Amino acid sequence: MAHCLQPLLLLLLLQLLLRSPSSAARNRCVDAAEACTADAQCQRLRTEYVGHCLGRTASGDCPRARCRRALRRFFARGSPALTHALLFCSCVDPVCAERRRQTFVPACAFSGPGPAPPSCLGPLDACEHSGVCRPRLLAFQASCAPAPSAPDGCPPDQASRCLRAYAGLVGTTLTPNYVDNASARVAPWCDCGASGNRREECEAFRELFTGNRCLDGAIQAFDSGQSPVLQDHPDSHQHSLLQVSSADGPLKGCSLLSMLPVLALQPLL
Template sequence: MVLLVIYLFFVILAGRDCLVAGDSCSSDETCSPRLRTLRQCVAGNGSMKLGPGARSQCANAVSALLSSPLHGCQCKRGMKKEKNCLSIYWSLHQSIIHGLNLVESYPYETVQRDYDYVRLASITADSDVGMTTVNRCLDAAKACNVDDLCQKLRTEYVSACIKPTAKSGLCNRPKCNKALRRFFDRVPADYTHELLFCPCTDTACAERRRQTIVPSCSYESVEKPNCITQMRICNADYVCRSRLAQFQYDCEPSKTSANGCKQGNFGACLLAYTGLIGSTITPNYVDNSTSSVAPWCSCSASGSRREECDNFLGYFTDNICLRNALMTFGSESDQQPTPSQYSTTSHGSGENRSTTSPPETVETMRNFLDTIMPTQVCSFLIKARVHYSRFTWPYIQE
């Protein structure tokens, strides 16, 4: 009986997998032609190429597929063949872009575990012996170092993000971002959230926290690109579009919600936020003097789309849900703040995103690397002869 229940459980889960649903539809003589029609409808304004009655054909295909296994199917963040899974999901759900009435949220399965107020109960056996104060950022680094998966993937992305290419002398941004996505997708949020959202009370700590995702390689450029351009690039990529959809759903603000989040889950919001790291619209702390976050882009030259651009940027810079989630996680207390303690004021505009002074950046980046794997990272830097971007390493010698 128990085995039967387990079997049925996995059958139900498989039925919600878009890869399984896509295979099922493709092998069905009724479902397959409708899926092909729908893909024509959503591929580069393909409905225009279907000739007279195209809209009707598209609408009929959507209606028929709503009763197929494709409707309600989802993907897992970081899964194998994630892009293929998402392409199947968006074949059906992208039809909303062409004016067809289809309600959607985002393509990823809901994470059952609630990461609100997750704390690492014990970092190391003697982490609190003889200590009068708690440094959660340092403890988070220690915790990652003693966890095999966290240590391995963190060392991998740092190495990928600071190693210059032989041809240009610059870092390999695609490789860096791929390694970052791998880290945040595969390492439990217990570790990643503590590393990224730990509270800081001084600029040195805040700068080390800002350097967690190696901004000089993962997203920074001489000039900020326009947010509209970044959004267009993101929407053309199945993974980025899906991560953004998840973020906008889980971090949707609400003035009537007690905690400022329409979905009411801080943990889900922070998990969705980390899902954007390594994408075209990677968000990060704007400086080392506040806890404000934003993607590296500007709305200054948005023209007639300025309002759309401001709304996008405001999801990071003026979002009560995200702000309260960050504030609550960074609280020294594990207790949820009362509604009166939640922030109700707005962040400053993302246009004011500043950079830090090179001397402090050099020192804090060195300190940041020291917390990862001192011996291995130093060995790596010696071999690579790293002299990357504005960072220098004056104390590293053979």
């Protein structure tokens, strides 16, 4: 009897392992790439941004403006079920994580042109005066802001809105990306080492990414396959990212810089 049960137990154990989230997650980034390739619009938009971001100008530099414009089109016109799967796919090893980090050719779209990241204040000031970047950053702040009164510190049903707003920043002067291939931490290509008497403001901005429990939770929820992004409008190619409002009225007249400390420094409890 024991000899009969042993193969059955081994088979059951194998089935459990194959169904485990960690096993399925190993192929999620590859699956996301294959799903995009199989979709005509996703593949066309992806080919467009890859072509621009890998190209070179007459002076030998990357065409950063064209690269970022193509990235914005990719996330604006592609189905979130496909584009977000590429951006937020889960990884369990550095090889997969590096592939995820390289998703939108960060050498052109994310980092540079110098070898060291600049102060965040330069890109932030540029965003303040950009009709493209400013509303997207405001959308990100509003969509990923913590709510101290909520049980876990984040508003319910926030994850999909937060991830959409985060994706909306890709292709702007504040383009964020994964900071390494050993974690799912994200940040823009900048630091606060040379921010002078505006260091507190600079660090408040970086905290929107590096110390944002709600953003981390949204990415982890997507990693675990529980994010509403793939459930909300799975076939929709139109989604609102920039419609941001508050109980006190629209944000149109607000100062972006004046809002940073308020939104970034709320307790992440």
